[in-house]
Amino acid sequence: MPWLWAASLAVLLPAAAWALLLSPADWQQGETVRIMYVHVPMAWLAMSGYAGLALASAVALIWKHPLADLAAREISPVGAVATALCLATGSLWGRPMWGTWWAWDARMTSVLVLFFLWMGHAAITRAFEDEERGARMGAILALVGVVNLPIVKFSVDWWNTLHQPASVARMGGPSLHVSMLGPLIACAVGFSLLFATLVLARVRAAVMERRVQALELARAREADRAPAEALPA
């Protein structure tokens, strides 16, 4: 784990310097374009993280693997934060460039739905006394929500929106100058490492928590059986 934290910082810090200090401003957006270096990685993580959640949910439902349930449960708060940051930075970017904080176009609305899916998953998996039941409900919600992913991605192509079409993953190559594409990819790698680190740390903590609970339970049982011996003097 410590090396994962180190790797995240080792990529993220130089990437941030490259994005915020060394990369050029945009010819029409000026310095405001630097919001992109947080906004776009957060958007990518919101979606790829959700694909990961759906995968874990499918594994949990089909193979009933308890670790998949745990991974699904622990990824959703991190994914919700990434999606919230994507929406917040988008709003801060939209106000000076487009002239509005928010518009109900297909891209923004579908990302808001993605945020609600993340929040809903985080809530529903924790809503039941019976954890297994909560995990199953959460897995079903996560899988139903997958239908939203292509809508988010292709909303800008299927319908006309205020949000512009994709600049990186598009036909005909990135419509982003290489001097901006470089730091964007670096930031995306850095934030992805950080995302993975946070999720793994949460999963590890959850596994330990369960181990502690199991040990305490075993100890309590033992204490029930032999009250005098259980507590050493």
Next chain:
Amino acid sequence: MSGAASTIRRGGGLGVAAAKRRRRIWVMALCGLGIGAAAALALTAFQDNLVFFRSPSDIVAAAPPDGRAFRLGGLVEAGSVVRDGAEARFRVTDGANTIAVTYRGVLPDLFREGQGVVALGKLRPDGGFAASEVLARHDETYMPPEVKDALQRSGHWNPEQGAAPPASGWNTMQTSGQTSGQTSGQTTGQPPAQPTRTGG
């Protein structure tokens, strides 16, 4: 749960557990198909309500009822902007059709000729459009000022005329003093007639 998992592992793909698992995969695939089809149908049915704005050609083909507010989107036609005190007049075009717009208020910073705009408002009896809100809609291209200047100087792009040329023609164009994609503050770029490409 752990009981079921260990049964599956011991079963090794045979027996009741494997059959159950196969059934779960099928149920999941069918549900996925159903949800996907339902979503596709719903989105197709509500197509008209999912668009954020309508183009001048859409309006010419089927004008919205009088007095009904809607959003008009397109490019600000080159040479059409007239500022008259607090009022701005310009034409919005999609290449095929054009609609004259009047707007009283603050225009966004990115507003210029050749820029995308989305205006909220109503059609006037004379066929013009009275906007109550104008948003800028920039395209998906991002480039340093040096690259834009180079494209403009060499006659490959006039931003007032609309969208930038295909990205592959300039997205790796080298600007003077730029090494590994870092800006130098210099304003001279190489002409895109023979675009130089950086290694990556």
